[in-house]
Amino acid sequence: GQQVMQIPQYQHVQEGEDFTTYCNSSTTLSNIQWYKQRPGGHPVFLIQLVKSGEVKKQKRLTFQFGEAKKNSSLHITATQTTDVGTYFCAGPESVDSNYQLIWGAGTKLIIKP
Amino acid sequence: DSGVTQTPKHLITATGQRVTLRCSPRSGDLSVYWYQQSLDQGLQFLIQYYNGEERAKGNILERFSAQQFPDLHSELNLSSLELGDSALYFCASSLGGVSEAFFGQGTRLTVV
Numbered sequence: 001g002q003q004v005m006q007i008p009q010y011q012h013v014q015e016g017e018d019f020t021t022y023c024n025s026s027t028t029l030s031n032i033q034w035y036k037q038r039p040g041g042h043p044v045f046l047i048q049l050v051k052s053g054e055v056k057k058q059k060r061l062t063f064q065f066g067e068a069k070k071n072s073s074l075h076i077t078a079t080q081t082t083d084v085g086t087y088f089c090a091g092p093e094s095v096d097s098n099y100q101l102i103w104g105a106g107t108k109l110i111i112k113p
Numbered sequence: 114d115s116g117v118t119q120t121p122k123h124l125i126t127a128t129g130q131r132v133t134l135r136c137s138p139r140s141g142d143l144s145v146y147w148y149q150q151s152l153d154q155g156l157q158f159l160i161q162y163y164n165g166e167e168r169a170k171g172n173i174l175e176r177f178s179a180q181q182f183p184d185l186h187s188e189l190n191l192s193s194l195e196l197g198d199s200a201l202y203f204c205a206s207s208l209g210g211v212s213e214a215f216f217g218q219g220t221r222l223t224v225v
Contacts, residue, residue: 033213042115042203042216043156088156092211099211100169101146105155 002093006104019076021107023089119217131192138206145187
């Protein structure tokens with residue numbers, strides 16, 4: 001079945017540095033979704049990318065969907081303590097005409113003290 | 114507030130026992146998903162229901178079962194509990210499989 005690989009597993013940054021997480025799918029995705037889970041919280045939907053080569057921005061967050069619709073990235077510029085958490089990507093997989101989300105393992109953003 | 118309600122928030126129980134976790138999806142959502150998240154781990158997909166029918170199964174143990182009722186709320190039953198079953202259990206709902214998922218606050222299960 002489809003797999004979604006997400007790297008790195010952890011990223012330690014100084015506050016003010018940039019952060020990037022990458023997702024790669026074994027198959028072409030109809031869309032890719034990004035979620036953020038704060039420590040002790042639940043995953044919260046951030047954005048969905050649908051078009052090949054699509055780039056979307058939310059303030060300091062930039063989301064990209066690859067031309068082949070098999071990879072995606074999330075880049076945070078000038079990280080702040082409020083960015084701390086785990087970022088997950090997820091893509092739908094079709095199984096017997098039913099779609100379910102396949103999740104990456106997540107990248108944990110840690111701000112160094 | 115995601116609109117997805119999970120109860121209880123916390124549950125402490127002994128090994129060998131059985132528990133039921135409950136989820137009410139967002140109004141209008143037909144799909145319900147159950148996930149298990151162990152400490153500092155990713156989301157392990159357990160099972161999906163759509164409009165009352167089971168649609169997909171993930172890494173769900175035979176000791177675990179779920180159902181979705183006509184009013185679309187769902188229950189996850191965990192039996193013969195083991196220490197390793199201690200985890201956060203999330204329910205999520207969506208309009209359909211390709212739509213974004215909305216998560217509940219989770220049920221933290223501790224098996225002692």
